Amino acid sequence: MTRSFRRITLTLLLAGACGGTFSAPVKAQSPHNSNLDGPLFYQLLVSELSAQNGDGAAAYALMLDAARKANSPRLYERTVELALAARNGESALQAAQAWSQAFPVSRDANRYLLQILIGMNKLADALPPLKRDLAGLPQKERAVAIALLPRYFARTADKAMAASLVEQALAADLNTTGTGPTAWSTVGRLRLMAGDAQGALEAVRQGVALGAKSEDPIALALNLTGPQWSAAESLVRKYLSSAMPAPEIRMAYARKLLDALRFAEAYAQMQLLNTEKPDYTDAWLVRGSLELQDKKLAAAEASLKTYIALNTAPPGTEPRAEMGRGLVQAYLLLSQIAEHNQQLDEAQAYLQRIDSPPDTLRVQSRRAMILARQGKMAEARALIHSIPEIQPEDARTKVSAEVQLLRDYKQYPAAYQVLVDAIARNPQDVELVYDQAMLAEKMGKLNEMEQLLRQVIAAKPDYHHAYNALGYSLADRNIRLPEARQLVQKALEFAPEDPFIIDSLAWVEYRSGNTTEAVRLLRGAYQTRPDAEIAAHLGEILWSMGQQSDAADIWKQGIALNPENDTLIETIKRLNPKP
DSSP: OOHHHHHHHHHHHHHTTSOSTTBOOOOTTOOOOBOOOHHHHHHHHHHHHHHHTTOHHHHHHHHHHHHHHHTOHHHHHHHHHHHHHTTOHHHHHHHHHHHHHHSTTOHHHHHHHHHHHHHTTOGGGTHHHHHHHHTTOOHHHHHHHHHHHHHHTTTOSOHHHHHHHHHHHTTTTTTOTTTHHHHHHHHHHHHHHTTOHHHHHHHHHHHHHHOTTOHHHHHHHTTOOGGGHHHHHHHHHHHHTSSSOOHHHHHHHHHHHHHTTOHHHHHHHHHHHHHHOTTOHHHHHHHHHHHHHTTOHHHHHHHHHHHHHHHSOOTTSOOOSSOOHHHHHHHHHHHHHHHHTTOHHHHHHHHHTOOOGGGHHHHHHHHHHHHHHTTOHHHHHHHHHHSOOOSTTHHHHHHHHHHHHHHHTTOHHHHHHHHHHHHHHOTTOHHHHHHHHHHHHHTTOHHHHHHHHHHHHHHOTTOHHHHHHHHHHHHHTTOOHHHHHHHHHHHHHHOTTOHHHHHHHHHHHHHTTOHHHHHHHHHHHHHHSOOHHHHHHHHHHHHHTTOHHHHHHHHHHHHHHOTTOHHHHHHHHHHOOOO
8 A cells, every 4th residue: 555545545534533523423332433425535535635646725725624524633633734744834824723713622733823833933923822732731741841842942033032922921830839940941941042141040040049959940050151150150059069969960060060171170070979879870981081081090990890880781681782982981991091001901801892883993093002002013003904994084084093103103204104195095185284294394394394284274274273383383493483473373363262372372472582471371271271282381481481490390290191292301301400
């Protein structure tokens, strides 16, 4: 049976089975009989055939007439469907209105009417059906329906009017403790969608005032940024200080802290969450990641193993069908810890436990890195070459992995040749050309580096890394400083908050004799992103100013961050600070 014929048959069968005057009365223990007569049957058949043949107007008119004659909710619904399929909003609205008038208590009819009015941006007419949609619901169901309202208006052009409309519809809820917090959260979300962040913050305050333990206003508070975040954060922290807050709220707040690079505070939140709800698995993964970042290797290993234990099926039970992203990350981090502890076989063992096809390239690249550490460079490169290329970008990712592997072991000519071969296959890939320029610099081919970087800039004028690299190179060699400044400032136009570009600008200032400004810029960059290279530059300038103790402290921090950073190693060796 074809799909179109099934549709026609279903409509005809349902015509007499959907209630209304079209159905015969039902007697006890008697079959349900339909009064579907020949003319109406024929009318429905012609309507469906018209729809199949592309004559939406005729199909709609016949079906609406049949719905009225049969007084059938199912036929009214089919009429609306036909109008929507024909993308005729006015006809859909007319059918929904007729359906709602024929069946005033029908929630389906009212919901169709509401959604069509919203879809057509007729918000002024949407208030009555919106109120009817919520009327009569038990408190729990009403709260759920209220929370879903922002989805209705996600595509509405006039978000401010939508917020006002919903606020009017929820007037009775906004002063009650039962649904008030959820209602204010919904109003606040719509205000936020309309760009009214201050109004959203006020909605959070109102919701909290009605229910200090309610999650909904706090969840909204976590979406606030900018000037409103400080006040919102105080409400979040107050909620989290209460007895047994929702773990999802604490986790969301921790992620907000991570985004703001407030790692110590995020870690404290994870410790609290581990205590409050030890089986909340994601907290152990985040905690382990932060401990590893702080070089607390034993603690990180314990946290990650706890996460794995909570997410792994017990022996003898059915294993999970597919390894989740969290488990992949946990095994990768455990492998990194084992590698740091010189336990290379154990690091490989963790990687071998990862059974995730989307991560094959990433995992095999890590395995290649470990092989290289074991002195098996040829085997490591062969492993990378053997990785299957599933996605179109996999070939390029393999090139980057091999180049990084060779760079890490200072095999610059070999890495350079890999890039030359890759660029020959894809000469338009500016990122590969940029990588080639960086390797040319490592090999002392400074003229070639500059030529390649200018090639990148010409091909992709918004590739700010090229401006930054060339500007820094000129400043580092203390030549053409005005041009170096222009290049770095151009890079800042594309990425004004990038700490590494600010580091380059500071180096230009230092070479230009503006030592105080250079220190100011570097301190800000280092605070934003503690990095060994930034530490090397800041320490060198402090050293030149006679602040040897401060310089030594910064270098010590840099070594803790990355003891293998070439710039830091060269700087300390050249200046030869005494222990």
